[in-house]
Amino acid sequence: MSEEENDTTSSGKSPVVFERVKEQFQDGVLDLSEEFDELSLVAHRDSVYEILEFLKNDAKLSYDFLVDVTAVDYSQMEDVLTKYDYARFMVVYHLYSYKTGDRLRVKAPVHEKELSVRTVTSLWKGAAWLEREVYDMFGITFENHPNLRRILMPDDFEGYPLCKDYPLRGRGERETFDFERQNA
């Protein structure tokens, strides 16, 4: 990373990307933080798509590479839950800029009652499989996704195994595994 050149973090000033995003999306940005030389941005669920679009298309920032899309189940972390209005999940986007070499983490809190985020496949085609994995593991749906179905687990699998309330040894899938049907 080359934060010293682009983002003047060492002098105590806020990184350029934070300034830019803040002036563009006042209410859409919930939190900005920098820890261990890593920049994190928490965005409102409804404006995360616009923020990602801005980060990608802005000529100076140019976060043109989507490294990963994943999610975190915060249901057992009280401090995070209270901070973001008891949103159980966070969808996490990791961005990288080929132009500046900077990395950025964008997070969006998602409530259990409206468990969906707008897909970013229109910005990065490679997001399709990553979002499918998030859907497979957490049950978070992505609006307007071209092909949202399970990617790792079998199609008829029930439940979302990376949720914290999912038992590690499963809910009896191993015992009730219908081998003959699967093999047909």
Add this chain to the structure above:
Amino acid sequence: MGLENRSDDNIITTTVDKVINWGRKNSLWPMPFGTACCAIEMMATLASKYDLSRFGAEAIRFSPRQSDLLIVSGRISLKMMPVLKKIYDQMPEPKWVISMGACASCGGVFDTYTLIQGVDQFLPVDMYIPGCPPRPEDLIDAVMQIQRQIDSGELPKGTLSDANSASVTG
């Protein structure tokens, strides 16, 4: 046998089954089913240092129809198990199965919702290899034990019935 007394020293008599088993044991054609780090050890076993061809088992077949020894090396998930069973079913009899390593034999450390806790729930395993992963010597030992089984005329565990494969018996 009486016949040998009347012939030269360079003629022996035996049974057809003994000859067939002798050929079988010295030309096992393994079907590798490598899904994890055990497969790396399996590759090392086949490479020049450990050289499984010393035991006649170097002709690795990636088609189950041409092989008679299935080596399950690695963890098998619920989604993968039907694939493995289909491959096993496609192998012509007589066929042997080696369950290589802790994951294939009992799930290993992966006591989780998605992993088969031992492929012997679905396949007739002839030889288990402990280890995580086992050393190449362990795999060689398993192959040699299978060879000993074949030589003694023992049937593989997966044999449907004695009548179906009478030629295997010694």
